[in-house]
Amino acid sequence: MITVGLRTLARREIVRYFVVFSQTLLPPLVSSTLFLFVFGCSIGSRIEVDLGGNSYLEFLVPGLVMMHLIESSYANASSSLFISRWHNHIQELLLSPLSYAEMVCGYLAGAVSRGLIVGTGVYLISMLFVRTGVAHPMWVLYFALTVTVIFASAGLLTALWADGFEKLSFWGTFVLSPLIYFGGVFHSVSMVPDALRPLSYANPVFYLISGLRYGLIGGSDVPVGISAGVAGGLAVVLVGIVTSLFRAGWRIRS
Amino acid sequence: MSVPAIAVRGLVKDYGSFRAVENLDLDVERGDFLAFLGPNGAGKTTTIHCVTGLCRYASGSIRVMGHDVTTDYRSARRRIGLCPQEFNFxxxxxxxxxxxxxxxxxxxxxxxxxxxxxxxxxxxxxxxxxxxxxxxxxxxxxxxxxxxxxxxxxPDILILDEPTAGADIELKYQIWDFLREINSAGKTIFLTTHYMEEAERLSRTVVVLHRGRILHRGSTPDFHGDKDLETRYLELVREAEAEP
Structure with missing residues (x-):
């Protein structure tokens, strides 16, 4: 049930990123335009690899959308919770009768909505460069939602764990970015040397990108069912962990 | 007899090896104006945080208007308003x-x-x-x-953690008048302060905390008798400090 308290927290989270939209919503749209121009139009036209009958630009679009779904949802959740801990206005929530599940859902609502807005924006911008269409809309919706929930939860975990800005940026820089870039935003697993392919298969982001690619252009590196299982499983596990940590008061109650 | 506004039983709170609150028992009656006094580090803010749910505690139980703050935290928190020391907006x-x-x-x-x-x-x-x-x-x-x-x-209960710290004299009197007004209207007030004049003028009950234990609990006039509250408070705390 969506209570007044949960609605209020979700609205607060959404207001927060709209207040600073020049830092939260515009930069991904600018960087995507640059990626599409440089990698898609300039370099991509010279790449001659079999990508299931798709051009490199068509292949690139789902990867870029996924990259921004991940980065936006993660950044929103991690920065919002961390700042509220840093300024200690998280007490406003902790003193309220919101349940711990409502607190988590409120933060997730903000992060998921920001991810979806940015992801949609990136997709619309890509239409200026290439018309890909949407092969399987329901799979697109499924992966967009599960991926934003996964990385919003990961952002909340980071914000709980971090006790300074340095630690806050650690996971994003040293873990998330390598996972995204090696996960197949810019390349198919068929382009990876045989010896390194096990690394791709061990990377959960690879399955998520592959799943969204199936939804958008109809082709993927792994069967969509496997990708869907990985996405759903990760979302359930991470939301469960975050909710448990909120309930236990880890790093938010002394 | 009505359920106390706040009922604390056997509260123990540790920060690592440091025991901040030691087996604390405390009842705050409905409609009371209670001054919760003690030197820095006595455990006043820690106790408030345990009551409001900002703090986890090792053992004991806390009930707010009959609702357990851990198992029935949603009902308990509806009844409390906390005015903290810091401007955490x-x-x-x-x-x-x-x-x-x-x-x-x-x-x-x-x-x-x-x-x-x-x-x-x-x-x-x-x-x-x-x-x-x-x-x-x-x-x-x-x-x-x-x-x-x-x-x-x-809320039914207003908890104030040094509400006039740094306030000028005009604001201090405004806040005092307001607190008297809402207390007369039935709100329970739980006040921590280092200003003894404030406690003396406003409260009906005084609790003095020292090293996580209650040194004294009773009515404010009975506590200070013919002395002013500050003198009596200092005597009590100095006696406690002198104990091994």
Missing amino acids: DPFLSIEGILVYQAGYFGIGRADATVRARRLLDRFRLSDKKDQDFRKLSGGMKRRLLLCRALVHD
Whole structure:
């Protein structure tokens, strides 16, 4: 049930990123335009690899959308919770009768909505460069939602764990970015040397990108069912962990 | 006999190897105005945080208007308004927004929350600042805003952690008058302060805490007798300090 308290927290989270939209919503749209121009139009036209009958630009679009779904949802959740801990206005929530599940859902609502807005924006911008269409809309919706929930939860975990800005940026820089870039935003697993392919298969982001690619252009590196299982499983596990940590008061109650 | 507003039994709170609160038993009767006194580090704020749910505790139980703060925390938290020492407002919201959102977290719809927020801002003479960023307010205005936030959901119990720290004399009297008014109207008030004059003028009950234990609990006039409260308080604390 969506209570007044949960609605209020979700609205607060959404207001927060709209207040600073020049830092939260515009930069991904600018960087995507640059990626599409440089990698898609300039370099991509010279790449001659079999990508299931798709051009490199068509292949690139789902990867870029996924990259921004991940980065936006993660950044929103991690920065919002961390700042509220840093300024200690998280007490406003902790003193309220919101349940711990409502607190988590409120933060997730903000992060998921920001991810979806940015992801949609990136997709619309890509239409200026290439018309890909949407092969399987329901799979697109499924992966967009599960991926934003996964990385919003990961952002909340980071914000709980971090006790300074340095630690806050650690996971994003040293873990998330390598996972995204090696996960197949810019390349198919068929382009990876045989010896390194096990690394791709061990990377959960690879399955998520592959799943969204199936939804958008109809082709993927792994069967969509496997990708869907990985996405759903990760979302359930991470939301469960975050909710448990909120309930236990880890790093938010002394 | 009615259930106490706050009932603490055997409360123990540790920070690592340091015991901040030691087996504390405390009842705060409904409608009382209780001054919770003690030197720095006595465990006053820790006790408040345990009561309000900001702190986990090792053992004991705390009930607020009969509701356990751990197992029935949602009901317990509805009954409490906390006015903390620090100005911990959400920097992304306007002054009115801070109150409207806080009311929303307590399940109060937006229209009703806006009415409540405006009434409080008017009462505390902050109406003309309602659209501003709280960082532009003076220290005294921020202190008034803390009170507004603590009251926006109309709690039964108001907990104040040094509410007049740094306030000028005019603001101090305004706050005192307001606290007397809402206490007369039935709200239970739990006040921590280092200003003995404040405790003496406002409270009906005094509790003195020292190293996490209660040194004294009783009516304010009985506590200080023919001395002023500050003298009696210092005597009591010095006696406790002298003990091994």
